[in-house]
Amino acid sequence: MNSSSANTLIARGLIVLLMVITLLPFLSMLSAALAPQGSYPNGLQWPSDPQWSNFARAFEVAKMDQLLFSSMLIVLGVVPISVLVATMGGYGLAKLTSDKYKWLYLVFVFGLTLPFEAVITPLYYEVRAMGLLNTRFAIILPLIGLYMPFGVYWMRAHFLNVPQDLSEAAQIDGATRWTEFWHVQVPLARPAIMSLTILLFLWTWNQFLLPVVLVQDPMQRTMAGALGAFQGQWGTDIPLLCAGSLLILTPTVVLFLIFQRQFVAALMQGAVKG
């Protein structure tokens, strides 16, 4: 009994230590963000006169309103279509093809480990040939394609677990595959679709490589891409940089806190399957 309570104590201690390590960078940024403008703050030191106005200034300098709008447009362009197309593809691969077409699935799976850097150079020339360079479509279209391996893999795994009787029952009721898909399969797949939506939202919002390479104007980028430009411009003004960074990471953190159960589930399953 004694040793097990000692164990519990050690375990709690370890966890608390991990949490402190996780939170320290955020706190350090916050303390720097509140330091007087243009000063050189210390690592972690609550300023005597916290300058909350730094956040307002960073909001203005970073044109946060435009950034939020731009990121939202990109997310709206990428996520709904990717989820729909991946769901259809996953259903097709799980329920409509025989083992003869396993290779098609393997072609998709091959893309799971592909680093984005492996295709970024040709993507640049491809997007340029389409005349889309420096537009949001330069981020939206390639991302839809790049998400297909994971999306299709994810949805196929879900549909494989749906009992075959279900679609047979729908077939006997005279449903076409298309109506069966919409009225029977999609409603049942809601948890899987929800997780996929959350993951794709996060990956799009935080996408950095594509905006940096394909879009010059920070106002047409994702939040993360714009943050890179912001650092390039204001890297020496530590209070402003920290305030701007905190602002830019706020939207995902707020969403995460609201939907945290779904986020945690999605991230964990996403890792397991990915």
Next chain:
Amino acid sequence: MPKTTSSVPDARPEQKRLPASRRSRKTWLTAVLFIAPAFLAYAAFVLVPLCMSLYYSFLRWDGIGQARFHGLTNYITVLTDPDLLQIIGNAFQLVLYFTVIPVGLGLAVASAIRGQMNGRFGMATRTILFLPQVIPLVAAGIAWSWMFASTGLINQALKSVGLSSWVKGWLGDFVWALPAVGVICAWVLLGLCTMLLVTGITKIDASLYEAARLDGARPWHEFRYITLPGLRQEIGVCITVTVIAALASFDIVYISTQGGPGITTTVPGLEIYRLAFAHRQVGLASALAIVLMVLVLLSIAPVQWFTRDKK
């Protein structure tokens, strides 16, 4: 999306009497209509560019002028040039930080707390440990650049415990820059690995541990013979995710060090970007990209093989 598919009457009861060949052709057509959009998007923005990468890798091309066939020269350069070899080596050194620290610490925490992650405490833990997964890597890079800065928290802490001689600009130091970048990446992945392993350990049958204790097993034996084998799959997942993240790293290095000082923290992802868009050596960049892709596949294959085995 092609709503027209709904007009394809498929497998209605009376059609069960259709000849088998027509029925299967119809099923095949439906399958194609369902899979085609996903496949087309994948082909246009992954498969075609990948083939182009392969094609470019045999060229000498500045991205503008005439391209000339260059044979295997680019690949020979990638595999013999000391700078490029060091850059590839950097990526593998980062694997140590990306993988070993999060998985090691995660295992330690998981076996210590073993299923005590319920209630409000567990909820708070989950929320906080997942934060680094939710923010952009760029933000993590900026936060830690500040932590490692000359007036940052790390140096402040060192001074306060009397280690002033250790104070330095970590990310600008030829020896310490790469480990510092490694620490950033470990921080990002630590929470995810810990939570995966903690969740995994709750699935191990508790009676195994009781039986082991009755047999007089030491904690180390419990860990070696129950926890490790029981977590085989979760460990495999953690290693796979972190190794891919390490070899394909870009965001954090780009933000925190730009690959410097010198090329001490340059990773293949960053070098591809630089070769292709700053030095205009598209052929060499593509060869490096193909090599990187193959390296990722080669590193992941044994992990997958080990962890799938016996399951």
